[in-house]
Amino acid sequence: MVTGKRFQLGCEALADCAPEWFFSSRLGLLANQASVSQSFEHVKELIQRAGGHLKCLFSPQHGFHSEKQANMEESQDGWDDSSTMPVVSLYGKVREPSAEMLEQIDVLLIDLQDVGTRVYTYGTTMGLCMEAAARAGTKVVVLDRPNPIGGELMEGNLLAPGFRSFVGRYPIPMRHGLTMGELALFIRKFCGVDCDLEVIQMDGWRRGDYFPDTGLQWVFPSPNMPAWETALVYPGMVLLEGTNVSEGRGTTLPFHLFGAPFIDQGRFLKHVSQFDPAGVFLRPVCFDPVFDKWKGETCFGFQIHVTNRKSFRPYLFGLAVIQALRLNHPNDFKWLQPPYEYEWEKLPIDIILGDGAVRGEIESGDDVREIESRWSALLQDYRKKCEEIFLYGA
Numbered sequence: 001m002v003t004g005k006r007f008q009l010g011c012e013a014l015a016d017c018a019p020e021w022f023f024s025s026r027l028g029l030l031a032n033q034a035s036v037s038q039s040f041e042h043v044k045e046l047i048q049r050a051g052g053h054l055k056c057l058f059s060p061q062h063g064f065h066s067e068k069q070a071n072m073e074e075s076q077d078g079w080d081d082s083s084t085m086p087v088v089s090l091y092g093k094v095r096e097p098s099a100e101m102l103e104q105i106d107v108l109l110i111d112l113q114d115v116g117t118r119v120y121t122y123g124t125t126m127g128l129c130m131e132a133a134a135r136a137g138t139k140v141v142v143l144d145r146p147n148p149i150g151g152e153l154m155e156g157n158l159l160a161p162g163f164r165s166f167v168g169r170y171p172i173p174m175r176h177g178l179t180m181g182e183l184a185l186f187i188r189k190f191c192g193v194d195c196d197l198e199v200i201q202m203d204g205w206r207r208g209d210y211f212p213d214t215g216l217q218w219v220f221p222s223p224n225m226p227a228w229e230t231a232l233v234y235p236g237m238v239l240l241e242g243t244n245v246s247e248g249r250g251t252t253l254p255f256h257l258f259g260a261p262f263i264d265q266g267r268f269l270k271h272v273s274q275f276d277p278a279g280v281f282l283r284p285v286c287f288d289p290v291f292d293k294w295k296g297e298t299c300f301g302f303q304i305h306v307t308n309r310k311s312f313r314p315y316l317f318g319l320a321v322i323q324a325l326r327l328n329h330p331n332d333f334k335w336l337q338p339p340y341e342y343e344w345e346k347l348p349i350d351i352i353l354g355d356g357a358v359r360g361e362i363e364s365g366d367d368v369r370e371i372e373s374r375w376s377a378l379l380q381d382y383r384k385k386c387e388e389i390f391l392y393g394a
Helices: 010-016 020-024 043-049 122-136 180-190 228-242 265-275 314-328 348-353 356-363 368-373 376-387
Strands: 026-030 053-059 078-080 085-089 107-110 139-143 197-200 257-260 280-287 299-306
Touching (some): 010 043, 026 043, 026 122, 122 139, 122 180, 139 180, 180 197, 180 376, 257 280, 265 280, 265 299, 265 314, 314 356, 356 368
Parallel strands (some): 053 085, 107 139, 139 197
Antiparallel strands (some): 257 299, 280 299
16 A cells, blocks of 8 residues: 555656756657646646657557547547647557657657556557667657556466467566556567667555555546456456457446346356356346447346455456356357457457467367466466566565
């Protein structure tokens, strides 16, 4: 817990004690509307007030104002009226800055709120920026923010070769356990991205902290991440994006609700109960999405109530949910077909899972805990690597 003691975000640390390059360099900034200080001052204003010379802004998926929905809902380049600067979309005509763009700046600042999950694309966008910066000789500075679901627990299979995509570019598990700054260090050290990198650390965050422990107010980083609790269930419920079952988009509780018109709630619940999921309760509900899957139709499903966030394993739970859906509704449950996030050939579920073998194991009806055990050694190796770049202690 950081309550009662000093807490400082990376952007605040930069403004409070800026290094020499901050005043002498042409700065670019990758951010969105959630890139704010504890007093809700946007990072672009914080930088300008501290004397930095911002030349342009870059925006990730969902747009600079986090207004766009998911899956190839692109943003156009624009203009930020409040700062009289151009805004270059990195989720539109391009998904990484060009050499010409980087020629206009000396340092690229990155300040994005991640949610601790591999398929959330802000980590990929940061990595692509690092790759481009390495080629151009541009310095990258990451202004660090908390991992809202903590930095101790890590879950899932590592991204397999051949399954790289915009929702998974680096060999990390679904729940990666890193802050954005630590992820940047991981990419540089273990993924061959040799860019000039600096991380401005937070003060007061510990690996065991969940978002409420920071004392910060949650500012949604994308339209369907309205609360920090959404991030807690996201590593598992995002799997439903690869299926014809609603993950709650088009409702006020995205990823906390899931369902479809064909689900038999009693039969499904009986099956999932055999798995005995820890730290979670499923409450039967009905809902009518106003957009996305099953728009305007009544879905029978569940609301997810996390009763113990430390024992809850969202990725394992998500696998159990998908397996129960397939076994109980073999004629109605479907894998969605591409395209999905600029992948035109592989099934969406395969690039979300990051490994085609996992889908095969689910289809075979393998016990999900048995599936999990098959990647435990690789996950342990990943954690040992991460210990070399951890910036924050327990």
